[in-house]
Amino acid sequence: MKIILKHFIIIIALIVFNGSNFFAQKQGSDIKWIRPNDNFDEAVWGIxxxxxIGLWPSPIEIGKNSTGGPRGLFRIGYQAGGKVHHINYIAVEPVVDGExxxxxxxxxxxDETWGKMMWASENENPGSFSPAARTRGEISNPxxxxxEVEELSFxxxxxxxxxxxHPYFRVSIRSDKPEEIGFEIFHQDNSAEMERCVLTATMGNYARARNLYLKDEIVNSKELYTGYEEIDFIEKEEYGKDRIIKNKGGEFIAIIESDEDFAELAAWPQEKKYFQNQNWRYxxxxxxxxxxxxxSQEADNSLRIxxxxxxxxxxxxSSDESNYIAIPRGPAFENFELREDYEEGQQFYFGISRKNVEELIAR
Structure with a gap:
């Protein structure tokens, strides 16, 4: 244990002295990838x-806090205006024997504290946990x-x-689809049989996402959860495959966005309790x-939102209601996912886009 701790401290020291060196790089083209400088740099990749996308303990929004939030999550952000904006997290939720x-x-x-350890590798050899990147990611032409199209993967x-x-993932970003990440899901040899391995976006409240777009309607969270003011999660029905929109390219796409305009979304209540919780301000x-x-060619009938x-x-x-603040302008969606029965190699894409809903559907 002392040897492991010693190695962990050495790696941390290398990161500290190396600094926050993930940066955009040209790869013989005009594509500017965001990659670690080396295997000891921070675990952040993107375009x-x-x-x-990043992994604990590397923050993706520099200055937000020292570790970028909870462990056991993919950190997801968007690079614009010379900085990365942390938008959401993605959690892993496997189901075995109904659990x-x-x-x-x-x-x-x-350490028996919340959050599974997650780490990156350049190939399907898992190695062991490291707080550093462990790989710059492979760039290929898929x-x-x-x-001219490039793909960054790890x-x-x-x-x-x-x-x-015991799942693991191949993560990929394509230069011709810079606003989305591909996740392919696999399992290690010692894994129990998984009925489902869900990737769920966990922080819809941050962007106050209230409109869910289905084939036949727009579901608004304020209407869906009318009158709800408690501190816990609230959940109603799922939405089956027959209600999911297909985009012009024939892919199933589930979309959420805020029902507020930007001025409303950027505003923050001028009250002491909200000043003390600035981390939730958009x-x-x-x-x-x-x-x-x-x-859609790979989806089965178990697919749902x-x-x-x-x-x-x-x-x-916390069970103490005084620790909570109400979401301005009413309830919003928090967890957001596509669910499907597990099949090794199944792939989902998560996107954060500055395009509007109509543009996304028309692609």
Whole structure:
């Protein structure tokens, strides 16, 4: 244990002395990837003018806080205006024998505190946890008909869950689709059989996402959760495959966005309790639309949309109501996901876009 701790301290020291060196780089083209300088740099990857992903303990929004938030989550942001704006988190929720486990609150086997350890690798050899990047990511040309298109990819591994699930992921970003990340889901040999392995976006409240776009209607969280003012999550029905929009390219796409204009979204109540919770104030200088996407040729009949909501911002699971503040202008969606029965290699895409809903559907 002392040897492991010593190595951990050495790696941390290397990160500190190396500084926050993830940066945009040209790769023999005009594409500017955001990648670690080396394997000891911070665990942050992305593309300029598009999506960014990071792993604990590396913050993606510099200056937000020292570790960027909870453990056991993918950190998801958007690079614009010379900085990365942290927009959401994505949690891993595998189901084994009907039992679901949650990566951000499931205790680590290392220290028994909330949040599974997650780490990156350049290939399917998991190695072991490191707080540093461990890989810069591989850049390839995935489309032979369009050789100018590049893809940045790497693998992400995590601790085994207590229910026996042991998933891992191939993460990818394409230069021709800079606002989205692809997640392919696999399992290690020692994994229990998973009925489902959900990736769920967990922080819809931050962008006050209230409109969910379906094929036949727009579901508004304030109407769906009318009268709800409690501090817990609230959840109603899921929405089946037959209600999910297909975009022009034939992909299933589930979309959420705020029902506020930017001026309303950027405003923050001028009250002491809200001043003390500035971390929930929406900081980007632009609105975003968030979405999950699935290739319709690969989708099965179990595909569906699941959301839940909150009337108050999350306060770490506290039971003390005084620790919570109401979300301005009413309840918003919190967790947002596409669910589907598990099949090894299944792929989902998560996007954060500055395009409007009509533009996303028309692609």
């Amino acid at each position: 300029e003018g598009g999506i960014v 679901m486990e949650f990566s951000e609150i499931s205790p680590s086997r290392v 489309d032979s008909e369009n050789p 693998y992400v591994f995590m601790e085994k869950f207590k229910n026996g699930a 900081r980007p200088f632009f609105k975003v639309v968030q979405y999950w996407k699935k290739d 699941r959301v839940n909501g909150r009337a108050t911002y999350w306060a770490g699971g």
